[in-house]
Amino acid sequence: xAETVAGPAHExxxxxxxxxxxxxxxxPFDPPPGLKELQEQGPLAKVRLWDGSEPWLVTRYAExxxxxxxxxxxxxxxxxxxxxxxxAEAGEGKLSFIMMDDPEHARxxxxxxxxxAIRKVEALRPAVQRIVDGLIDDMLAGPGPGPVDLVEAFAxxxxxxxxxxxxxxxxxxxxxxxxxxxxxxxxxxxxxxxGAATREIAGYLAGQxxxxxxxxxxxxxxxxxxxxxxxxxxxGQATExxxxxxxxxxxxxxxxxxxxxxxxxEHPDQLALLRDTDDPKLVASAVEELLRYLHITHLGRxxxxxxxxxxxxxxxxxxxxxxxxxxxxxRDPEVFEEPDRLDITRDxxxxxAFGFGVHQCLGQPLARMELQxxxxxxxxxxxxxxLACALDDVKFKHDAFIYGIHELPVAW
Ligand code: HEM
Numbered sequence: 001x002a003e004t005v006a007g008p009a010h011e012x013x014x015x016x017x018x019x020x021x022x023x024x025x026x027x028p029f030d031p032p033p034g035l036k037e038l039q040e041q042g043p044l045a046k047v048r049l050w051d052g053s054e055p056w057l058v059t060r061y062a063e064x065x066x067x068x069x070x071x072x073x074x075x076x077x078x079x080x081x082x083x084x085x086x087x088a089e090a091g092e093g094k095l096s097f098i099m100m101d102d103p104e105h106a107r108x109x110x111x112x113x114x115x116x117a118i119r120k121v122e123a124l125r126p127a128v129q130r131i132v133d134g135l136i137d138d139m140l141a142g143p144g145p146g147p148v149d150l151v152e153a154f155a156x157x158x159x160x161x162x163x164x165x166x167x168x169x170x171x172x173x174x175x176x177x178x179x180x181x182x183x184x185x186x187x188x189x190x191x192x193x194x195g196a197a198t199r200e201i202a203g204y205l206a207g208q209x210x211x212x213x214x215x216x217x218x219x220x221x222x223x224x225x226x227x228x229x230x231x232x233x234x235x236g237q238a239t240e241x242x243x244x245x246x247x248x249x250x251x252x253x254x255x256x257x258x259x260x261x262x263x264x265x266e267h268p269d270q271l272a273l274l275r276d277t278d279d280p281k282l283v284a285s286a287v288e289e290l291l292r293y294l295h296i297t298h299l300g301r302x303x304x305x306x307x308x309x310x311x312x313x314x315x316x317x318x319x320x321x322x323x324x325x326x327x328x329x330x331r332d333p334e335v336f337e338e339p340d341r342l343d344i345t346r347d348x349x350x351x352x353a354f355g356f357g358v359h360q361c362l363g364q365p366l367a368r369m370e371l372q373x374x375x376x377x378x379x380x381x382x383x384x385x386x387l388a389c390a391l392d393d394v395k396f397k398h399d400a401f402i403y404g405i406h407e408l409p410v411a412w
Contacts, residue, residue, distance in 0.1 A: 016046045016047060016048045016054055017034060017038070017045075017047055017048065018047065018048050018049075019047035019048065019049060019057060019323070020032070020298070020299055021033075021034040021035055022034075022398070023396075023398070025392075026392070028262075028391070028394070028396045029259070029262075029263045029266070029293065029294055029342075030331075030340065031295070031298075031325070031327045031328050031331060035057075035059070035325060035327075035328045036328060036331070038057060038059050038328075039059035039060060039328045039331075039332065042059070042312070043058065043059055043060040043062075043063040043311070043312040044056050044057070044058060044059065044063065044311060044312055044314055045057045045059060047323070049083055049084075051084070053081075053083060053321065055081070055083040055302075055320065055321030055322055055323055056311075056314075056316055056320060056321065056322045056323070057300075057322075057323050057325060058311065058322055058323065058324045058325070059325065059328055059329075060328075060329065060332050060334065061329040061330070061332035061334065061335045061352065062332075062334070062335075063311050063312055064301075064324040064325075064326060064329040064352060064356065065329075065352065065356045065357075066311065067303065067309070067311060067322055067324055068301060068303075068324055068352075068355060068356040068357035068359070069356060069357040070309060070357075071101075071102070072305065072306055072307040072309050073303040073304065073305050073306065073309070073322060074101050074303060074304045074305075074306050075098065075099055075100065075101060075105070075302075075303055075359055076094075076099060076100060076101055076304065077094060077099050079304035079306060080304065080319045081304040081305065081319040081320045081321040082302065082303070082304040082321055083302045083304075083321035083322075083323055084302075085187070085299055085302070085401060094240060095240060095243065095244045095247075096108060096237070096240040096241040096243065096244040097109050097241070097244070098244055098248075098359060102358060105358060105359070106358065108233075108237070108241060109362060111223070111224070111227055111232070111233070111241070112220065112223070112224070112241065112245065112362070113362065115166055115220055116362050116363055116364075116365055116366055117365070118365045121365040121366050121369050122369065124162065124165075124166075124366075124369065125369055125373065127162075127165070128158070128162060128369065128370055128373045129373050129377070131157070131158055131161050131162070132158060132373050132374055132377050132378070133377065133381075135153065135154050135157055135158065136154070136377065136378065136381050136382065138153070139153050139154065139382075140381075140382070145384075145411050145412045146388050146409070146410055146411030146412055147388035147389075147409040147410065147411045148388075148409070148410055148411070149407050149408060149409055149410075150257075150258055150261060150408040150409075150410045151254070151258050151405060151406065151407055151408055152407075154257070154378070155254045155255075155257035155258045155261075155408070156178060156250065156254045157174075158253070158254070158257065158370060158374065159249060159250040159252075159253035159254050159257075159367075159370055160174050160177075160178065160250040160254070162249070162366070162370060163245065163246060163249030163250050166219070166220050166245075166249070166366075167219060167220045167221050167242065167245060167246060167249075168208070168212075168217055168218075168219025168220060168221045168222060169205075169208060169221065169246065173204070176200070176201070176204065177201050177204070177246060177250075178250070179197075180197040180198070180200050180201040181197075181201070181246075181247050181250070181251050183196075183197035184197050184198055184201075184247065185247075185251060185400045185401040185402050186399055186400055186401075187399050187400060187401060188399050198243075201243060201246070202239050202240070202243055205221075205239050205242040205243055205246065206235060206239045208221055208242070209221055209224060209225045209228065209235065209238050209239060209242060210225075210235070212225035213225050213228060213229055220245070221242060224238045224241055224242055225238065245363075248361075248362075248363055249363055249366070251402050252296060252297070252363075252367065252402060253366075253367050253370050253371065254404070255296045255397070255402055255403065255404025255405065256290070256291070256294065256296055256367070256371055256404075257371065257374050258404055258405040258408045259294045259296065259403070259404050259405055260290040260294060260371070260375060261378065261385075261408065261410075262387070262391070262394060262405060262408060263290065263293065263294055263342060264290075264375075264379070265385070265386060265387050266391060267342050270286075270342055270343070270344050271379055273286075273344055273345070274286050274344060274375060274376075274379055275379040275380055275383055278380075280372070280376070282344065282345070283372050283375055283376040284368070284372055285344055285345060285346070285347070285348070286344035286375055287368055287371045287372050287375055288347075288348040288349050288351060289342065289343060289344045289346055289348040290342075290344070290371070290375070291348070291351055291353035291354070291371075292330045292336065292348040292351035292353060293330070293342045293348075294403075295326060295327030295330060295353060295403065296353075296402050296403045296404055297326070297353075297355075297401075297402060297403075298325075298327050298402075298403040299323075299401055300323040300324055300325040300326065300327075301323070301324040301326060301355055301359070302321065302322075302323050303321070303322050303323075303324070304319070304320075304321055304322075305317065305318055305319065305320050305321070305322060306318055324352075326352040326353060326355065329352045330351045330352060330353060335350065336348070354367075382412045384412040385410055385411075385412050386410065386411055386412065387408075387409070387410060387411075388409035388410055388411040389409050394407075394408060395407055
């Protein structure tokens with residue numbers, strides 16, 4: 001049995017389970033059964049990582065939010081005890097403010113919050129609707145009723161086009177940054193492969209920023225370049241920030257589109273509700289429920305404890321690592337009734353799919369809007385959409401930092 005903490009009194013056991021854990025083979029939408037077991041046993045458990053280190057895993061919703069809201073835990077990957085995801089993650093610099101603590105985190109984040117405000121994002125909705133409709137037109141105009149790979153034909157282009165437009169990156173260069181991102185988030189990439197991918201995409205963005213230093217435009221990269229000109233950012237910091245926004249802006253939403261579609265196709269009653277409605281509230285509710293039920297950032301929010309803290313009666317020492325696995329936080333029966341049931345009519349807005357605390361997702365209004373347009377359009381426009389292969393044959397991204405689907409053959 002694993003070392004777990006069941007409330008204030010904790011049991012210490014002889015073996016520590018490894019993390020990450022495998023999902024059950026026929027349940028690609030559910031968290032690994034081993035994680036659910038740990039959650040049942042208590043709010044905290046020790047796990048063993050690839051490098052032999054043994055951070056704490058925080059399994060329950062309330063404790064996850066408590067830790068993520070605590071200023072005594074750090075997102076800085078250089079802090080002693082920080083639980084790294086893979087050997088290749090080390091040594092490639094920081095992905096900007098997502099790996100920093102306040103006040104520097106807040107200073108940098110503030111520089112790029114404006115375009116992600118709800119009002120600004122809502123102004124993009126008609127353009128996103130046009131993109132979604134255009135891609136569906138193209139799919140329908142293609143030869144025959146599929147099969148088509150929904151990832152390439154639909155799910156990747158939508159967020160990529162949107163984040164390119166926001167940043168001001170030419171979409172024609174999408175193959176370069178999509179391929180490199182794929183390498184950067186692949187858990188099996190070697191340090192050399194990940195380093196080369198990071199350098200190529202960072203070099204490209206550094207060039208885009210340099211151009212805007214002399215020839216500013218009306219886009220986010222020009223705003224970032226303006227901070228360099230004002231001496232508020234180094235060129236390197238500006239590049240890391242652009243890299244964070246580009247990667248977070250397309251890889252995440254794309255995976256939610258395909259994973260959400262696959263999950264709905266496996267839950268025809270829920271798909272029918274969504275297909276037959278023109279109520280934007282139900283569509284918005286479906287987006288929240290799918291974000292709760294599925295979880296693409298499946299390797300958890302990682303932090304290092306910088307001062308002793310007490311969680312559920314257990315003291316976690318400065319220098320120890322903690323991992324908040326939000327995918328099981330979102331399946332906590334204390335918070336969500338029948339958590340393993342997909343129910344697009346439930347109020348799932350309290351989910352922690354976008355994290356919690358100061359690092360809570362900056363792009364969430366954009367992601368929500370994109371997903372609302374997608375889920376509110378795709379199944380209405382292609383009501384006979386179906387998987388063009390058995391679910392067992394779908395290649396899920398067990399090998400990536402961001403969970404999702406490599407290829408999703410669909411037909412109609
Ligand atoms: C469904 C889509 C998305 C999901 C599930 C998601 C999830 C998350 C999560 C869980 C975090 C917290 C990380 C942590 O605490 O360590 C985060 C942070 C972040 N996300 Fe997203 N994200 C999504 C889409 C986006 C989009 C479209 C953007 C746009 C650029 C974006 C930009 C960011 C940024 C910049 C941060 C860092 C915030 C900070 O450290 O202050 N995300 N995201």
